[in-house]
Amino acid sequence: MKKLLLFVMVLLVGGNVSAQNSMADLFSGKAKLVFLGLDFTQAKYIGKIGFTDPSAIQNQHMVSWNNLIEMEPKKFSLQKPFSLKDDQYMSKVEDMVKLNKAANVADNITDDAYSITEDQVKKSVAKYSLSEKDGIGVVYVVESLSKTAEKLTAWVTFIDLSTKKVLYTEKVEGKAGGFGFRNYWAGGVYKINNEIDSKLYKKWSKQFKG
Template identity: 80%
Template sequence: MKKLVLFALLLCNAAAAWADHTMADLFAGKAKVVFLGLDFTQAKYVGSVGFTDPTAIQNQHIVSWNNLIEMEPKKFSLQKAFNLSDGQYVSKVEDMVKFNKSVNVAENITETANSITEDQVKKSVAKYALSEKDGIGIVYVVENLSKTAEKMTAWVTFIDLSTKKVLYTEHVEGKAGGFGFRNYWAGAVYKINQEIDSKLYKKWSKTFKG
């Protein structure tokens, strides 16, 4: 009998750990947050003069832009922006690094800005193979790296990791800037993070706390 009770308790705990999460859980501090990185599978590179080495972008820079999130947490972490404790936040970009291997940069260099819909964001997320199964994931689904406008546009997307359901997504932009090609576009990621920290967190918390 005791074994049956113990087994039932274990099942209940497991079910609680794998329960669906909501945006309200995030702002109530009830969900772990995982920064998954940058999804470049729908990105366009606007202004061909600014993207002269597509092979390097595809094989080096896309990986590097993701890895910076883990390698330089003081600059690229979202922990402070979302007011999270150490136990509530982790960055794990390896799944996005793998997912981005399907990208063909040369075919996506253009002179015209790209436009991604919310439905396209959801279709991309549905294809993710995520190693993290609990909590809320945050991914930036990149729309444009525009040398013409000197900015990156992306959909900041929140995912329930247990179901891969998109909880919310919002179109955000960040001004590019920095020395060298890698840092120039990494600067845009930093600016998006800053936008979340300075403005969007407050707006979202009011919306989802009800």
């Protein structure tokens, strides 16, 4: 019996150690990256004149903005910004699409300034039900879509998928732009990706390669 218990404990401890990922693992190529999409559950929509159809945002655009990540990888993939090989990267947005059904758009349209904290980001992540358990997930926890400032602000958040622990999060802004409502705000996501490609990857790789 003691031998059996010891064997189980070794399995549990060994499994936890091997399953955990760090940011250093991502930048050294030891962990794959999974782009989980956009979390709108804490977002506010600033500039009432720019958000006149909350039902369409909730039921149509949130789904579309997430699906673009998989449907238009040339524009929205994070594989190139993170310098990853094909077997080191994937996108899977279905969990965020489900999560966003609980978002409330109508009550979050405002003309007031708004921001969220790192703790609020972590509380949001704690509620996730994720189908991917291997590697590191990256999710954009959207803080605001501001029509007045013409920008989308999100917390780029890295998660150890085996534990749901937030490894790192940073607020990043992307200038909105494009023809039509969907493409205008998708432009903000595209610009955040560009910011990672042009500046943040280099900064993060220095920060986490130790």
